[in-house]
Amino acid sequence: MEPESDVKFYRSIFISDVHLGTRRSQAAALLEFLRARGPQWTTSVQSEGLATLAWLSRNQEDRSAVRVYLESRVNDLRLGVRSAALRALGELGDPQATSVLQTFAQASKQTPEQAAAANALAKVREARRSAPELGELR
Numbered sequence: 001m002e003p004e005s006d007v008k009f010y011r012s013i014f015i016s017d018v019h020l021g022t023r024r025s026q027a028a029a030l031l032e033f034l035r036a037r038g039p040q041w042t043t044s045v046q047s048e049g050l051a052t053l054a055w056l057s058r059n060q061e062d063r064s065a066v067r068v069y070l071e072s073r074v075n076d077l078r079l080g081v082r083s084a085a086l087r088a089l090g091e092l093g094d095p096q097a098t099s100v101l102q103t104f105a106q107a108s109k110q111t112p113e114q115a116a117a118a119n120a121l122a123k124v125r126e127a128r129r130s131a132p133e134l135g136e137l138r
Contacts, residue, residue, distance in 0.1 A: 027056040031066055039076075046073075047084030054088035067094045074100060074113075083116040090120025093127035 034049050041049070050073060057066040070092065073085035086104060089097040101124065104117030 025056045027053060027060065027066065030056060031069060035069065043078045043080035043084075046078075046081050050081070050084045050088040051091065054091035058091060058093055063092055063094045064096070067092060067097050071097065071100050074104065079112060083112045086113060086116040086120050090116075090123035093124055095124060095128050098124060 030049070030053050034046075034053060038046050038049055050070060053066060054070065057063050060066075067089065070085050070088050074082050074089075076082050076085065086101065089101060098121065101117045101121040104113050105121050107114040107117075
């Protein structure tokens, strides 16, 4: 009989949370799960995980841990993951991601990453302009 291994294999992953997008969402738990398991997933699954993480975290006061994780994924070996991470940074809307997005957006040639970064940068800048308007509504 073989000893049991601590390695778990997932055939499918379903993310369900009644509090999606609220302060009580489980974005921190998803972040930890992505850190631990994300790199072993296919490009499309990992890309969806990054997008979901950014969407869940976009309204949190402190988005720094998510931003740092997404920034770490922009250098992935897979083009799809790099582009997804750049799009996710735009969805997150953290102005501190601006320098990373500018680096990719100002690339000398047209690439999928350049386009994703340019769009993400526009989203971050729009979110920054909208923030004072939201304060006026309160």
